[in-house]
Amino acid sequence: MPWVPLGGLVLVQVGYPLTGGTARAAVTVAAVLLGYAASVGHALLTRGPRAAARLVVVTTGGGFAVEALGVATGFPFGAYAYSGDLGPRVAGVPWVVPLAWTWMAWPAWLAAVRVTRSGPGRVALAGLGLAAWDLFLDPQMVAAGYWTWDDPHPALPGVPGVPAGNYLGWLAVALVMAVLVRSTAAGPGPDDAPMYALYLWTYAASVLAHAVFLDLPGSALWGALGMGVLAVPLAVAWRR
Structure with a gap:
C-alpha cells in the first residue's frame, strides 16, 4: 500500500x-498529503497502530509545536512568517506544514537504521538526514513566496533569503525527533523498501529540480552535499 501514495507523490512532484x-500551491499541498500518507501508512502497516500513533504525536504534533513557537518567538529558526498561500493557519502555521515533518522524518529514520547498527549513529544520521532536506525545502518555498524571514542574514553562499541559523534550528529539532522516534522502529524491516525509495527519490528529484527547472543552483549544491550524507550510503546499502 505505501507504494500507491508514493507513486502519486512522484507524479505530483x-x-x-x-x-x-x-x-x-495546490500541487505543494497535494505532495505533502501524499508524502504524509505514505509515511504514516507504512508505519501503520509495518510497525502497527501504536508505532504509527507515536510517529504522528512526535513528528506531526511536535512539528506543529515547534512551528508555532517559531512563528511566535523566532526560536529556533529565526523570525519568519507564513503567507496565506498554503491554506488556513492555526497559530500562524498553515495546517499542512506539520505534516511535512512526518513525511520526511520516518524515511530518514528508516534510512539511518538501514545504514548503521549504532544507536547513537542512527540518531545522528536520521537527524542530519531530516535536517538536510531543508537545504532544498526552504529555498524552494521562499522562492515560491510561501514564507519569508524578517532578516535572512547571514545566509549560505548562493542561497539568499534563508538565514543559515535556520538550518541549525532544523538540526536541533530533527535530532530530538530522532531520539523520540527510535523506539518506533528498533531495526530494519523486510517491507521498508518504499521508505528507502521515498528518501532517495526526494534526494535525486530535488537535486535535478533545483539545478535544472527551478533556477536554484545554490540550494541544489548544498542539498546534494547535505542530504547525500545519508542518501548515498542508503543507496549503496540497499543495492547490496
Whole structure:
C-alpha cells in the first residue's frame, strides 16, 4: 500500500515545475498529503497502530509545536512568517506544514537504521538526514513566496533569503525527533523498501529540480552535499 501514495507523490512532484500561482500551491499541498500518507501508512502497516500513533504525536504534533513557537518567538529558526498561500493557519502555521515533518522524518529514520547498527549513529544520521532536506525545502518555498524571514542574514553562499541559523534550528529539532522516534522502529524491516525509495527519490528529484527547472543552483549544491550524507550510503546499502 505505501507504494500507491508514493507513486502519486512522484507524479505530483514532476508537475511542480510546470505550474505557478494557486496551481503550484495546490500541487505543494497535494505532495505533502501524499508524502504524509505514505509515511504514516507504512508505519501503520509495518510497525502497527501504536508505532504509527507515536510517529504522528512526535513528528506531526511536535512539528506543529515547534512551528508555532517559531512563528511566535523566532526560536529556533529565526523570525519568519507564513503567507496565506498554503491554506488556513492555526497559530500562524498553515495546517499542512506539520505534516511535512512526518513525511520526511520516518524515511530518514528508516534510512539511518538501514545504514548503521549504532544507536547513537542512527540518531545522528536520521537527524542530519531530516535536517538536510531543508537545504532544498526552504529555498524552494521562499522562492515560491510561501514564507519569508524578517532578516535572512547571514545566509549560505548562493542561497539568499534563508538565514543559515535556520538550518541549525532544523538540526536541533530533527535530532530530538530522532531520539523520540527510535523506539518506533528498533531495526530494519523486510517491507521498508518504499521508505528507502521515498528518501532517495526526494534526494535525486530535488537535486535535478533545483539545478535544472527551478533556477536554484545554490540550494541544489548544498542539498546534494547535505542530504547525500545519508542518501548515498542508503543507496549503496540497499543495492547490496
